Amino acid sequence: MASSPLRARRSPRAVPAVLLTAGALLLAGCSTGPAGGGSAGSSGSAAEGATGEFPRTVEHVYGETTIEEAPERVATVSWVNHDVATALGVVPVGVPTTDFGANGTGSTDWFDAALEESGAEAPQTYSETDGINFEAIAALDPDVILGAYSGLTREDYDKLSEIAPVVAYPEDAVAYGTSWQDSTELIGQALGREERAREVVEDVEQQIAETAEQYPELEGTSFVYGTLDPSAADPIIAYTEVDNRPKLLTSLGMVQAEAVTGAAEGKEDEFYVTWSPENADDLVSDVFVSWAAGEDVREDIESDPLLSSIPAVADDALVLQTDEQEVLSVSAASPLSIPWALENVVPDIAEAARTAGGE
Missing domain, CATH: 3.40.50.1980 (Nitrogenase molybdenum iron protein domain)
Known part of the structure; x- marks a missing residue:
């Protein structure tokens, strides 16, 4: 944990x-x-x-x-x-x-x-x-x-x-x-x-639907839901629309980043795609949601010369999930976990959306 x-x-x-x-x-x-x-x-x-x-x-x-x-x-x-x-x-x-x-x-x-x-x-x-x-x-x-x-x-x-x-x-x-x-x-x-x-x-x-109404800033906000880790073999991973994480955010009115949608073309059976760190600045979205083993990973990401160029990271709209239960509630979504996630996960993402919107 x-x-x-x-x-x-x-x-x-x-x-x-x-x-x-x-x-x-x-x-x-x-x-x-x-x-x-x-x-x-x-x-x-x-x-x-x-x-x-x-x-x-x-x-x-x-x-x-x-x-x-x-x-x-x-x-x-x-x-x-x-x-x-x-x-x-x-x-x-x-x-x-x-x-x-x-x-x-x-x-x-x-x-x-x-x-x-x-x-x-x-x-x-x-x-x-x-x-x-x-x-x-x-x-x-x-x-x-x-x-x-x-x-x-x-x-x-x-x-x-x-x-x-x-x-x-x-x-x-x-x-x-x-x-x-x-x-x-x-x-x-x-x-x-x-x-x-x-x-x-x-x-x-x-x-x-009620949660989407509670956080109108989510409507139309673009996102990448993935994993950022400078020390990993694949430092940038983005989950595709077949994965339950993006599915939840789109159900709240958010929009999958065009870069991820394009990278996933022809890979309908894949739930994630990798992204080259050299092209990190092309991974454009308003918000980036990432799993991390600890809060110290944020400093590693922000100090990395490539990952720090991801637009959402540069704009301080990175949501770092270090609580495994938060991750599980969305990745293995169920009719019991979703209401929990609406209370415990979505507010952080809404806050990042407000930051991205200049609030």
Whole structure:
């Protein structure tokens, strides 16, 4: 976890009401026990909240998956998927341990808030440091495995399918590039909760619209969302429009820098492009948002003869994100993390937009 937060933590936005109306009974019915702990008894059933008919078939990058009955025991891989399931009223029985971006509980603020509001117990966790934890997932005896947001390979998918039906990422998405809306829709289909998924998406999109109104300076402001690090092999990285970071900013009315859009042409499956430091002054935007391991990186950037020539850096409109949880809330966007990001990430970007506008 980053040791020097970008700024003091703000109070998290309340969990959207629509995420809580599924009821604590449904949420509690899917938990097995505290994170990393043993199994606990359940009260109720996740299947009770499903409104869709079963069996049902969902489509994804590796074909089709048929789910015979409304899942009661849900396991997830990667980020995002456990957030989405919880937002839809189903706390998984098992989820990957959060390493990058974890809070003091080894989870995230937004997931913990939803869990607390629901009254459910925390799911078991398993490490994905060395890849998919097939053994731990199999031990949970899940009814379905969710990977709508993931980088599942065909080999991963086939091996997981020997355990339970698997929902991989959409065919039209890149690995780790599924939008939070598409993840919610796909998982809603798998759980028989399409109506709930639509409500959740509409609610969060409304919050985004309200935030855009709160910060009118964002409208039309150009940006680069990437990474600046003079010591890295690739000192300049910019995320493309298929990545969730630029997707959030464009949803707020901001505009991807033309330089990045041009560099990404013909690279529709790539979520980032590299940029030559020798051409740093051509990377024109009003604002530059960058991850950094610590606040001291700012001095390294500003003292670098090439990176300091990036227009947004020269104009003091560089937003340096040193808090891993801030980065995770946007890069692995979910209907739980986005409201948190609107409170904890967007104000810094709006401040940079005001600086760029001469305020």
